[in-house]
Amino acid sequence: MRPRLHFEPEHDMFRDSVRRFLTAEMAPQVARWRAQGHVDREAFLRMGAEGYLCMWAGEEHGGLGITDLRFDQVLQEETVRLTDPGFFHNAHSRLVGPYLERLATPAQKARFLPGAVRGETILGIALTEPDAGSDLAAIRTRADEQPDGSWRLDGAKTYISNGVIGDLFVVAARTGEARGRIGLFLVTSDMAGFSRGRHLKKIGLHAQDTAELRFDAVRVPAENLLGDPTRGFAYMAECLAVERLMSAITSIAHAQAAFELTCAFILERRAFGKPIAAFQNTRFRMAEMRAELDAAQSFVDRCVCLANESRLSAEAAAAAKLATSETEGRVIDQCVQFHGGAGYMEEYRIARMYADARISRVYAGASEIMLEIIGRGLGLGERDLT
Ligand SMILES: Cc1cc2nc3c(=O)[nH]c(=O)nc-3n(C[C@H](O)[C@H](O)[C@H](O)COP(=O)(O)OP(=O)(O)OC[C@H]3O[C@@H](n4cnc5c(N)ncnc54)[C@H](O)[C@@H]3O)c2cc1C
Known part of the structure; x- marks a missing residue:
């Protein structure tokens, strides 16, 4: 979906520099991270040195003071596309960091934020x-x-x-x-x-x-x-809205990446004397996915704008997470199908994406919990849910 209207030229410039950095320094590490089961501490240190961790932190703590979530969105989209959704710097910066931002005393911020911004203290x-x-x-x-x-x-x-x-x-x-x-x-x-x-x-x-x-x-x-x-439950409920939006940003970026690589694959791969893309079934399913991805992306972009205005409700965040994680699951499953047997082979990225995507419908609140939260917003029941 181009253009995405909520981005300004400065976000596009930021995307270009993030792309260069991730391509040169992080993408070559992904296979090793996956084999060893964790990213290197060095990856966090390099992200910190570039200013990409806890960008919202104030300059007095070494941060950039960038509270515009669109920059985090760009960073996360490119991380998912060019590296791996398992590089959880967004959990550090945008899931855990905000607890410090919102709740920490000035003394706690002075103790912990500089290390988090530099990537020396992983959260x-x-x-x-x-x-x-x-x-x-x-x-x-x-x-x-x-x-x-x-x-x-x-x-x-x-x-x-x-x-x-x-x-x-x-x-x-x-x-x-x-x-x-x-x-x-x-x-x-x-x-x-x-x-x-x-x-x-x-x-x-x-x-x-x-x-x-x-x-x-x-x-x-x-x-x-x-x-x-005594207020931890309320704090979690507050912070979980942006956490779920970050999860939605990740899910839709992951699905978009799977869609793009499948587009390339079906033009190359041939069966019955023609590219897989030439079958009407392929065209229709790809067109359906394009429409579903565009609709979900628009909603996520809208939620990012609402979060920037401190107007993102728990219900909207839950709807974004629900819609995108279910879309991610459906789209990547269909993309595996178009890869045929190759889609089941670890060496193909789409196979790894299939396994990576499955957790999106469970963590940061399972889809059923998202449904409960949305239903509660409709006045259809009360539960002590975060
Ligand atoms: C890779 C990964 C990373 C994670 N990272 C973190 C982390 O950093 N910090 C952290 O604290 N947790 C983390 N989690 C935990 C994650 O948030 C939980 O797994 C998730 O919230 C679900 O909780 P549970 O596993 O106990 O499932 P359960 O609560 O046992 O639920 C199991 C299933 O029951 C159903 N269900 C549950 N309640 C309802 C209901 N009210 N109505 C209808 N159906 C329902 C749903 O289908 C649900 O999936 C992570 C999990 C994974 C797998």
């Missing part, structure tokens, strides 16, 4: 537990306030992105008996009692490290409490 967020994912109000990890004002943290988390290479985690823990009474804590990987469990083996997103984390009587000093220790 992660630990909400999900073995027995609580969609139902975040049911988490069991406990934080008990101690007489000296510090907190004792006990519990286990799972499926945590950047869990192997991360240095600083925003950890959600119960701070009382009432359901949903949750606090958020800044836990650094060098704290006594913090440990990493298994580096989990996934069917896709092989460049991204996903791990278990454990907290055994971790003493979290009072100065590492993030915001009000």
Whole structure:
């Protein structure tokens, strides 16, 4: 879909420089990242040196002070297209970073933001537990306030992105008996009692490290409490809207990339004496996908504009995530079909994309949770959902 009307010339210029950087420095690393199961710390350091991490951070913390989400959108689109959706710098900058931006005290920002901007402190967020994912109000990890004002943290988390290479985690823990009474804590990987469990083996997103984390009587000093220790649930609900929009940006970019490479493939590959593209079925399915992608992209671009104006609702973010992740699944499945047997071979990018895409309908809130949130917005039920 060209042109995309919400971009200005400065976004196009930014895209050009991001493309040059990712092509030269990051794309050549992807196969190795996937083989080893995580990106190199060096990748974060290089991104930081270019100014691409936590671009929203103020200059006093080493950032660029760019709060316009369109720049993050461009960065994420090109990352997905030219490198790999498992390069989770967006989780660092736009999923976890905003908790610091919104909730951290000036002293906490001064301690943690410069390292995050430079890529020296890799960020992660630990909400999900073995027995609580969609139902975040049911988490069991406990934080008990101690007489000296510090907190004792006990519990286990799972499926945590950047869990192997991360240095600083925003950890959600119960701070009382009432359901949903949750606090958020800044836990650094060098704290006594913090440990990493298994580096989990996934069917896709092989460049991204996903791990278990454990907290055994971790003493979290009072100065590492993030915001009000009873309002964590509300904070998560606030931050999840932009997180879901980033997920939508990723899904639609991934689907667009799959579509583009399939367009090239079907013009080359021949059967029954003609290119696969020459069959009416191919043309119709490709045309359908073009229309579906354009419609979803317009909605995502609109949501980016709403987020820039602080007007992105939880319902719109949920709708964007739902629509794009389902589109991503459908489009990539059809693209695999057009690749024939090649589409099932690891050496073809489309096969890897197929496996990478599957999680989009589950993480950052499963499609069913998105439906619940949208339904709640219609006045059709009330649930304590994030
Ligand atoms: C690669 C990867 C990276 C991740 N990164 C992180 C991270 O960095 N930090 C983090 O905290 N978590 C992370 N997660 C966890 C992820 O957010 C959860 O897996 C997700 O929220 C679903 O939770 P669950 O796995 O416990 O599934 P469950 O909550 O057990 O749900 C299973 C299924 O049940 C159905 N379901 C659940 N509730 C409802 C309902 N109310 N109505 C209808 N159907 C329902 C849905 O089909 C759902 O998919 C990651 C997961 C993966 C796989």
